[in-house]
Every structure is written in C-alpha cells, then in structure tokens.
Amino acid sequence: MSAHRVPRIVLAAPASNAGKTSIATGLIAALTARGLTVSPHKVGPDYIDPGYHGLAAGRPGRNLDNWLVGEDRIVPLFLHGALTPRPADVAVVEGVMGLFDGAAHASVEPGYGSTAQVATQLAAPVVLVVDAAAQARSVAALVHGFATFDPAVRLGGVVLNRVGSDRHETILREALGAAGVPVLGAVRRIEALHTPSRHLGLVPAAERSAQAVRTVGALGAVVEAGVDLDAVLRLARSAPDLHDTPWDPAAEVTPIEGRPVVAVAGGPAFTFGYAETTELLAAAGADVRTVDPLTDEALPEGTRALVVGGGFPEVHAGALSANVGLRTAVAALAAAGGPIAAECAGLLYLSRELDGAPMCGVLDTGTAMHSRLALGYRAAVALTDSVLAAAGTRVRGHEFHRTTADPGAGATPAWQWSADGPEGFAQGSVHASYLHLNWAGSPGMAGRFVAAAARVGVLSAHR
Known part of the structure; x- marks a missing residue:
C-alpha cells in the first residue's frame, strides 16, 4: 500500500x-x-x-x-x-x-x-x-x-x-x-x-x-x-x-476467454450508468460495444449479451417503439438465450409496452408513467438463480422512478427487499428489475454475466 x-x-x-x-x-x-x-x-x-x-x-x-x-x-x-x-x-x-x-x-x-x-x-x-x-x-x-x-x-x-x-x-x-x-x-x-x-x-x-x-x-x-x-x-x-490501494477491476474478476461481445445501451434514452460497470465487463473478458436504441437498427455484430441501464425511455417512447429493427433483435437475443441485464429503464424497454407504445416484448408486463415517486436505498436478496446472481445473494441498491410495471414480478422474481413482495423478473437468460446497482459493490456479477455470454457463444458455434 x-x-x-x-x-x-x-x-x-x-x-x-x-x-x-x-x-x-x-x-x-x-x-x-x-x-x-x-x-x-x-x-x-x-x-x-x-x-x-x-x-x-x-x-x-x-x-x-x-x-x-x-x-x-x-x-x-x-x-x-x-x-x-x-x-x-x-x-x-x-x-x-x-x-x-x-x-x-x-x-x-x-x-x-x-x-x-x-x-x-x-x-x-x-x-x-x-x-x-x-x-x-x-x-x-x-x-x-x-x-x-x-x-x-x-x-x-x-x-x-x-x-x-x-x-x-x-x-x-x-x-x-x-x-x-x-x-x-x-x-x-x-x-x-x-x-x-x-x-x-x-x-x-x-x-x-x-x-x-x-x-x-x-x-x-x-x-x-x-x-x-x-x-x-x-x-x-x-x-x-x-x-490505500487504488481499485482495480482486473483484480475483482477472472477474465473469460473468447472475448464475447457485450452490448451496452447508451444514447439519450439510456444515460444512467456507472463507469465501473463497463470497466468490470471488460476486465471479465468482454468486448464491450455501445448500442443506441434510438438510432441503431441492429445490435453490434456478434453480440452475445446486452446490458440496458437506466435513463428516460418514457421521454423517448415513440422513437424507441419506432425502431422496430432493434426491438426485434433484442427479442431474438433473449429467445436465443443471450444474457440480458436490465435496470429500471431497461425493464421498461423489455416490457410489452410503455404508455401504450410497443416495446421489445421480452417481458410479459405492461409499464406506464405514475404520479408516485419510488425513491430510496434498498437492501435486497436474490430470489432466483440468474445470469447476475445466485439465489440468496444479498446486494444493496437504490430505486428511483415514476413508473409502474403490471405485474411487477414474474413467476421467477429477481429480488425481494420489502414485505410488499417480490420484484422484477429472472426468467431464462433475462434479469430485469427496478433496482439500480453499482457493480463495483458486487463485482462477481460481471464475471457471472460474461461467463454466461461466453457459453452462448460456444453453443452458437456448434449449431
């Protein structure tokens, strides 16, 4: 030191x-x-x-x-x-x-x-x-x-x-x-x-x-x-x-061979993200690419996984919905078993619809703006094994939105942080929730996610 x-x-x-x-x-x-x-x-x-x-x-x-x-x-x-x-x-x-x-x-x-x-x-x-x-x-x-x-x-x-x-x-x-x-x-x-x-x-x-x-x-x-x-x-x-010793993402994860392409949503609709998340993905062996769901009509070539963070998709719902090419590509990635991690705005994008505008349809839930602000720190436990965490994993995150999802949880929920019941979706290769996380606090998530992406790549190569 x-x-x-x-x-x-x-x-x-x-x-x-x-x-x-x-x-x-x-x-x-x-x-x-x-x-x-x-x-x-x-x-x-x-x-x-x-x-x-x-x-x-x-x-x-x-x-x-x-x-x-x-x-x-x-x-x-x-x-x-x-x-x-x-x-x-x-x-x-x-x-x-x-x-x-x-x-x-x-x-x-x-x-x-x-x-x-x-x-x-x-x-x-x-x-x-x-x-x-x-x-x-x-x-x-x-x-x-x-x-x-x-x-x-x-x-x-x-x-x-x-x-x-x-x-x-x-x-x-x-x-x-x-x-x-x-x-x-x-x-x-x-x-x-x-x-x-x-x-x-x-x-x-x-x-x-x-x-x-x-x-x-x-x-x-x-x-x-x-x-x-x-x-x-x-x-x-x-x-x-x-x-003290500076934080080093390479010391937090074990890199995966094969450099699977992991797309990360960006652009004006998805501006909420921590720099450490992409640094951890890269350290875990991912080839990180940016995709703008407002303008890009396809995922980056070779994409095996997708991260969709927070932002204001409700402000851009019309343009996101109009980009049918990318919505179709995201749905196809999920159907093929490609890992998708979505937080808050990402959950809205994966839903059937947002304020009546068709979204990706990966999740069987409808989302809409709401007058109530959901805001605060959350201590959550994973209820289901997923591409991000094993069941029983405890994390600390925060919630910050004025939208609702109906239903708010799937048959295999992502998290629970209150007596009100489970929250989010952990179905197949998709993990979607209102919970925002800084992966530097749970760096194992990056390794688990990139490893899941690498397995998809291996399976695809043998089809």
Whole structure:
C-alpha cells in the first residue's frame, strides 16, 4: 500500500437546492480551462450530476456511495478515478443533500453515506456552498454551526451563491470574517444558467447536447469570475496523502476467454450508468460495444449479451417503439438465450409496452408513467438463480422512478427487499428489475454475466 498525493476538495451545502451542482460543474470547467486535469466525483447514487461533471472535465464523473459499494471501497474507488485514465492535478467531489444528511434506512446509523462521512474518509477539506439569496448576517451563524458540528469534518471555506448585489456581498463577507471561515468566492444570481429539470431531476447532459456544452462553459466562466481559484487549489493541496490501494477491476474478476461481445445501451434514452460497470465487463473478458436504441437498427455484430441501464425511455417512447429493427433483435437475443441485464429503464424497454407504445416484448408486463415517486436505498436478496446472481445473494441498491410495471414480478422474481413482495423478473437468460446497482459493490456479477455470454457463444458455434 503506497501513499498517493491527490489534491482534493469536497463541495457541500447546508441543504439541497443550494446550487452545489452548478458551482461544482463550473469549478471543474474553470480548472480544466486553466489546463489542469480534474477528476470529478459525486457523493451518492445520482447519475445525472456526474454527466455534467464529465462534460466539464473530459473524463467520467464517478460516484462515491457507501451504501452501494461498501465503506472499504470508497478511497480505492476515489483513487482509481483520480488516476484513470491519467493522474489528475486536482479532484472535485460534489456532495449530496445537506452536508450531514445520510441514508434514510433503518439498518444504518444517522449520517451514514453523507457528504460528511465521505469527506472524512477522504480526509478532504470541505467548501460549503451557501445560498445567500434570503439572508445577510445570519449566514455567519449558519456557517459557524456547520464548522463546529462535527470536529472530524474540516470546513475550509465558503462559496456564497445567488448573491444579490455588491452591498449584499459586503455584508456577507464581513459577517463571515467575524466567524473565522474564509470566503473563497461569491456568485451572483444568474437565472440564464438554470439547468432544465423534469420528473426525476435535471435533464441529463447527454440529452441536451450542444446546449449542455454551452451551459457548462458558461458556468465555468461564472465561477472563474466569482471564485478565487488559487485559494481553492491551495485548500485542495492541503489534503494529506491517502494510504490505500487504488481499485482495480482486473483484480475483482477472472477474465473469460473468447472475448464475447457485450452490448451496452447508451444514447439519450439510456444515460444512467456507472463507469465501473463497463470497466468490470471488460476486465471479465468482454468486448464491450455501445448500442443506441434510438438510432441503431441492429445490435453490434456478434453480440452475445446486452446490458440496458437506466435513463428516460418514457421521454423517448415513440422513437424507441419506432425502431422496430432493434426491438426485434433484442427479442431474438433473449429467445436465443443471450444474457440480458436490465435496470429500471431497461425493464421498461423489455416490457410489452410503455404508455401504450410497443416495446421489445421480452417481458410479459405492461409499464406506464405514475404520479408516485419510488425513491430510496434498498437492501435486497436474490430470489432466483440468474445470469447476475445466485439465489440468496444479498446486494444493496437504490430505486428511483415514476413508473409502474403490471405485474411487477414474474413467476421467477429477481429480488425481494420489502414485505410488499417480490420484484422484477429472472426468467431464462433475462434479469430485469427496478433496482439500480453499482457493480463495483458486487463485482462477481460481471464475471457471472460474461461467463454466461461466453457459453452462448460456444453453443452458437456448434449449431
């Protein structure tokens, strides 16, 4: 175990909707524009914010979630992200919710999975993003409370967001000067930089294309003008060395011979996925290819297996349905015994129909939008042997959707995580569920899935 010097900061806030994502994305963009290599990270399971981070940094935004991957993997995964594909000059970690807000699950202590916990694990200084729009001197009391609440958390500075005027900024700075917490920047209210949202949060960067690029560039310019980047870098460089071994996907799985082609759904309809999933598939011996169900009329040549992650197929239901060629190819792959792993949006795509629009028809269930939001961490157990897990396997995942499936489980269900009954489908070579997983927390899934794909290849060769 060697020492790794990675300058780093964690951006947190007193509560949600303080502007963390805008400031974090702008900071990543501004530092990148200076010629620095920035490693972007996000606390929690969220898929959308890392998309903006990745757009700003030019390398994948990665998640750090104690619930999904386990406490012992946080520092190794952070180091892996900071060192891949090349060592970063600085890492920026965006927090989740309020600084001390953690997982709302009966099995863990208060604060578990919080930004404060991850900042402590990383021994990283915290920059508090404060929405100052509706306060003046009271900001000092607020910041003082956050600075002293937990001695293990080092609050290194404040960025004031949504400041109204020069006079407002002066009042805020004077108050915080008395509180002894450095002000690293002040950003004015700029409604033009508002990022569009929909029923599950922000619109993913991949869907906004050129508009997202312009927004990220504008955020970078705003942060460059309003934040003391040199002071931020000095604070980041004050973080101590990390003594741990970077996570290595090749050490988590045994590679399968034959390089079976595993297609992974991408494009604007399927933007939810963790970078570690494809890294684990490749380490397990797969030839990973991307397929866009909106535009590609066939699976990649030689495809033996398919992974369909999360996203917003409900927004693109008409176009997905119109692509009859790919829907037919997916159904044929399932009928031939090709392994398919589908999460949430993937389940919708494999269903008979989504809001009345025909889908792949692999699963005998109908899906539709619903007014109720299903959201939260889940501790699940596999009920059926499948291409992902043996029956009895325990995993931790999260659920995040406003759709329903009727029925919600097949004759051989995928998981159970509550007294409400089983969930999902584990039929033949298909595993489909609303449960989102980070495979870095259960890396054996990748090996099991690629091995199943390789067996299909062998069988096909002898037909």
